[in-house]
Amino acid sequence: MTKPLLEIQNLSKNFSGLDVIRDVTFHVNEGERMALIGPNGAGKTTMFNLITGVYPVSQGSIRMAGEDITTASDRSRAQRGIIRTFQNIRLMPHLTAAENVMLGQTCHSHGIWSWLAPVGLQSSRSRKEADHALEVSGLLEYRDMLTYDLPYGVQKRIELARALSAKPKLILLDEPAAGLNPSETDDLAQQLLDISASGVTLLTVEHDMHFVRRLSQRVIVLNFGSLIAEGTAAEVQNDQHVLEAYLGSDRKLEEEVAT
Amino acid sequence: MDVLQQLISGLMLGSLYALLAVAFTLVIGVLNFLNFSIPGIFMMGGMISWGLMSQTNMVWWLAMAIALAACVVASLLVERFTYRFMKMRFGDATEHATPLVSSLGFLILFQGLVLIKWGPEMQYFPSPWQDPNLRIGELVIGLPQLASLILALVLVGGLSLLLARTGLGRAIRAIAESPDTAAMLGIRVNRIVPAVFIISGLLAGLAGVLFSLNYLQASPRMGDEIATLAISAMVLGGLGSVWGAVIGGLFLGLVQVMVIQFFGAEFLRAILWGLLLVIIVVRPQGVFGGSKISKGKF
Numbered sequence: 001m002t003k004p005l006l007e008i009q010n011l012s013k014n015f016s017g018l019d020v021i022r023d024v025t026f027h028v029n030e031g032e033r034m035a036l037i038g039p040n041g042a043g044k045t046t047m048f049n050l051i052t053g054v055y056p057v058s059q060g061s062i063r064m065a066g067e068d069i070t071t072a073s074d075r076s077r078a079q080r081g082i083i084r085t086f087q088n089i090r091l092m093p094h095l096t097a098a099e100n101v102m103l104g105q106t107c108h109s110h111g112i113w114s115w116l117a118p119v120g121l122q123s124s125r126s127r128k129e130a131d132h133a134l135e136v137s138g139l140l141e142y143r144d145m146l147t148y149d150l151p152y153g154v155q156k157r158i159e160l161a162r163a164l165s166a167k168p169k170l171i172l173l174d175e176p177a178a179g180l181n182p183s184e185t186d187d188l189a190q191q192l193l194d195i196s197a198s199g200v201t202l203l204t205v206e207h208d209m210h211f212v213r214r215l216s217q218r219v220i221v222l223n224f225g226s227l228i229a230e231g232t233a234a235e236v237q238n239d240q241h242v243l244e245a246y247l248g249s250d251r252k253l254e255e256e257v258a259t
Numbered sequence: 260m261d262v263l264q265q266l267i268s269g270l271m272l273g274s275l276y277a278l279l280a281v282a283f284t285l286v287i288g289v290l291n292f293l294n295f296s297i298p299g300i301f302m303m304g305g306m307i308s309w310g311l312m313s314q315t316n317m318v319w320w321l322a323m324a325i326a327l328a329a330c331v332v333a334s335l336l337v338e339r340f341t342y343r344f345m346k347m348r349f350g351d352a353t354e355h356a357t358p359l360v361s362s363l364g365f366l367i368l369f370q371g372l373v374l375i376k377w378g379p380e381m382q383y384f385p386s387p388w389q390d391p392n393l394r395i396g397e398l399v400i401g402l403p404q405l406a407s408l409i410l411a412l413v414l415v416g417g418l419s420l421l422l423a424r425t426g427l428g429r430a431i432r433a434i435a436e437s438p439d440t441a442a443m444l445g446i447r448v449n450r451i452v453p454a455v456f457i458i459s460g461l462l463a464g465l466a467g468v469l470f471s472l473n474y475l476q477a478s479p480r481m482g483d484e485i486a487t488l489a490i491s492a493m494v495l496g497g498l499g500s501v502w503g504a505v506i507g508g509l510f511l512g513l514v515q516v517m518v519i520q521f522f523g524a525e526f527l528r529a530i531l532w533g534l535l536l537v538i539i540v541v542r543p544q545g546v547f548g549g550s551k552i553s554k555g556k557f
Contacts, residue, residue, distance in 0.1 A: 052443055053443075054439070054443065074442045074443050074445065075442070075445040075446075075447060078443070078444065078445035079445060084443070086440075090437060090440040092432070092433050092436040092437065092440070092441075093436060094432070094436060095429070095432060095433065095436070099429055099432075102429065103429065103430075103433055103441075103444050103446070104444060106426070106430060106444055106445050106446050107444060107445020107446075108445075109426060116421075116425050116426070116427060126426075162444075166444070166445070
């Protein structure tokens with residue numbers, strides 16, 4: 001069970017001379033719940049963008065389940081089971097909730113038939129899967145609604161349902177609790193623990209340290225693009241480098257770290 | 260009876276505008292890209308089928324099929340060297356005017372090639388039918404016109420079903436909303452975008468063939484005026500709205516025929532463009548368009 005699923009090796013990224021990620025090495029084990037934290041601008045979202053192939057890496061390598069995916073396409077990464085959610089929700093606003101969830105399945109579809117198959121029909125397999133995904137997330141009532149005017153919390157849950165419908169091995173969650181109220185945050189944490197229990201590996205970027213403590217077995221800390229600490233939530237919160245990185249840079253976390 | 264006759268003619272003329280307007284609106288709706296090469300592809304539909312029929316004595320249906328295939332290839336070339344080129348070079352082709360200008364270059368290129376091959380003259384387009392008219396009582400219905408109307412409605416109906424109900428359609432709509440997110444979800448943007456150009460090129464080429472069949476003529480400049488009307492039809496219907504483009508096209512066809520009937524051909528341009536101006540001032544997003552361009556397409 002402690003086989004590494006995602007391996008980041010000496011990864012660097014610079015944007016026209018500015019080093020955003022500097023020589024970062026870490027790995028996420030199969031089935032693990034890991035968190036990636038750091039002050040604003042530390043490179044957390046950039047790290048997600050490198051793992052999902054939005055940006056080409058400058059140096060280093062990324063391996064998924066032992067295979068090198070450093071230069072793989074977006075689609076091939078999705079097919080290998082790397083699926084993400086976004087800091088600013090990225091649903092398709094003028095598609096219905098069900099259509100959005102069905103889009104998650106796209107990375108596994110092949111051939112001309114999958115293009116022309118009448119996926120909108122109630123009886124189609126894809127539609128049934130989407131209905132099921134919505135049902136287990138308690139979202140069935142929103143099935144045929146366009147997503148743009150749904151409440152923020154509901155949109156976040158639809159995005160997670162879409163991620164799950166891709167049958168992921170590793171879900172990258174970019175600030176999943178941001179903007180949620182305490183009870184929604186609590187529900188989300190429970191749902192993520194359930195997802196984890198079903199064998200999916202989680203890598204979470206999050207500022208809410210209560211949430212991180214509850215969810216994550218291991219935490220890594222980025223600052224100015226470098227990895228500065230690794231350990232359990234309690235360990236990194238008492239780490240001298242982490243305290244220095246956060247002090248004065250983010251009051252909310254400063255208070256969190258102090259407690 | 261006269262008005263009914265005009266009504267029918269207007270709808271049939273409008274169906275040509277509609278086909279071309281849909282070709283425009285599809286590319287705009289998905290890629291936010293006004294593809295100016297479409298009038299050139301329309302013209303190639305007419306000119307190539309004329310060339311094959313009159314110069315090699317090819318049977319009409321084969322000539323038209325080959326012409327349509329050429330239009331699809333031309334449309335794919337445009338995709339490769341405008342949209343995709345910008346995408347590969349700058350990571351994003353939708354925020355730049357460059358594809359628009361390059362597509363204008365393709366229009367000039369297509370017209371230039373046809374001019375070199377066949378010269379600038381208007382050509383007589385041979386009709387495949389002995390008597391191309393259908394008579395119902397006193398009404399005269401041109402077979403090519405009827406074919407245009409039926410084809411336009413069937414194709415657009417099929418297209419909107421495709422967009423609404425199939426995996427390809429859903430992928431196209433997802434790309435229209437956000438190409439980056441679509442790519443990250445594993446949608447093959449690099450294959451779906453050419454599919455959009457294939458459909459668009461096919462519609463434009465077919466409109467060209469039908470235009471030539473209707474008026475029994477083809478020329479290297481035949482796309483120029485009809486393209487302005489098709490773009491107007493698209494704007495009228497609302498950018499990116501497929502049925503809006505159809506209704507805009509039919510409406511313009513009707514207005515055109517009625518103006519000629521009741522006011523005379525010399526008033527056509529003044530009334531047609533005046534009316535369009537008024538509509539655009541009153542409802543800039545078009546009759547069926549959302550309040551914001553590039554949102555809520557199809």
